[in-house]
Structures are given as structure tokens and as C-alpha cells.
Amino acid sequence: MVAPNVTVVKKSVLLAGVALLCAACSKPLPDIGTYHSLSRYVSGGFAIDKAHIEPIEGKVVEIWGYLDPYNIFLRDRLFANQDRLWDNKKNSFFLKARKEDDVGNGIEVYLEGDMRQYRHIYAYFRDAGEKPLKVLVRGRVETHPCPTNFTMSFCVMLHVTSAKDIQFME
Numbered sequence: 323m324v325a326p327n328v329t330v331v332k333k334s335v336l337l338a339g340v341a342l343l344c345a346a347c348s349k350p351l352p353d354i355g356t357y358h359s360l361s362r363y364v365s366g367g368f369a370i371d372k373a374h375i376e377p378i379e380g381k382v383v384e385i386w387g388y389l390d391p392y393n394i395f396l397r398d399r400l401f402a403n404q405d406r407l408w409d410n411k412k413n414s415f416f417l418k419a420r421k422e423d424d425v426g427n428g429i430e431v432y433l434e435g436d437m438r439q440y441r442h443i444y445a446y447f448r449d450a451g452e453k454p455l456k457v458l459v460r461g462r463v464e465t466h467p468c469p470t471n472f473t474m475s476f477c478v479m480l481h482v483t484s485a486k487d488i489q490f491m492e
Contacts, residue, residue, distance in 0.1 A: 358385055367427040384460045389456075390417065394415045431459055457488065460487035460488075
């Protein structure tokens with residue numbers, strides 16, 4: 323009887339473990355009431371695929387995700403913390419599909435209309451610090467092509483017109 327090669331067995335076990343982890347990561351998170359999980363549509367900051375996101379393109383949807391505390395941009399004279407480096411950036415914040423996603427791997431949520439209505443939201447973001455904050459957003463979906471090194475991906479954005487369309491859960 324021939325003994326199995328230990329190196330081959332170890333590699334097989336490792337590959338099986340990685341496959342299980344990847345399968346668990348790709349599974350969408352559950353919905354919260356009428357709010358769909360952002361992980362249904364987005365992975366790594368891009369649409370999972372164009373066909374998957376096309377049915378909601380241009381429509382107002384309810385989505386939840388996690389605030390990316392390092393990607394909050396507010397450019398308004400009403401607020402004192404102006405950073406001249408980002409003067410061309412629109413009023414927005416990033417929403418990640420999963421709390422363990424890297425910084426910047428999310429979709430941008432644009433805040434439109436009178437910025438005074440969003441004061442309490444930015445104060446809440448600031449007070450939350452780095453803890454994972456679930457944000458429930460109602461907004462219009464927009465996508466556009468984002469070329470990457472080897473494929474064509476699609477960026478996803480949400481446009482919010484009222485502070486009433488943003489809620490929080492901890």
C-alpha cells in the first residue's frame with residue numbers, strides 16, 4: 323500500500339478551506355425589512371455583474387451597508403472642517419457591502435439638495451468614529467463603466483435627495 327503524499331494532502335485541505343471561505347464571503351447578507359443588503363449587488367466596490375444590477379439602474383431602491391468612516395466628504399461653508407485637497411469632491415460618503423471590506427471598497431452615496439438638512443447625519447458619522455455603523459439608504463441607483471487592469475467593471479452610486487432617506491443601526 324502506498325502512503326499518500328503529505329504535501330498533496332495539505333494543499334488539498336488548504337484549497338478546500340479557501341473555497342469554503344470564498345463561498346461564505348460571496349453569500350449576500352440578509353435584508354433588513356424592506357432594505358436589501360448592498361452585498362446582493364456589490365463586491366469589492368464594484369457591481370457583481372452588469373446584468374445583476376441593470377434591473378435597478380435609475381430606480382429608487384432601499385439598500386443597507388456599512389459606513390466607511392475614512393471616506394466621508396462634505397464641502398459646505400456651514401461646516402468648519404474644510405480640507406482644500408478635496409475641494410472638487412461632491413458631498414458624499416462611502417457605503418461598504420461588508421464591515422470587513424477594505425477602506426474605499428464601497429459605493430459612493432451622493433447627498434443632493436440643501437446641505438443644511440444633512441448636518442445631523444454628518445454629526446452622527448463623526449461621533450460614530452471607527453465603529454461599524456449600519457446605514458440604511460433610500461436613493462436612485464446610477465452605474466458607469468470602470469475599466470480595471472483586465473476586465474470592465476461597473477461602479478455603482480446612489481443619489482439621495484433628503485436626509486429623511488438615511489437611517490442608522492448599530
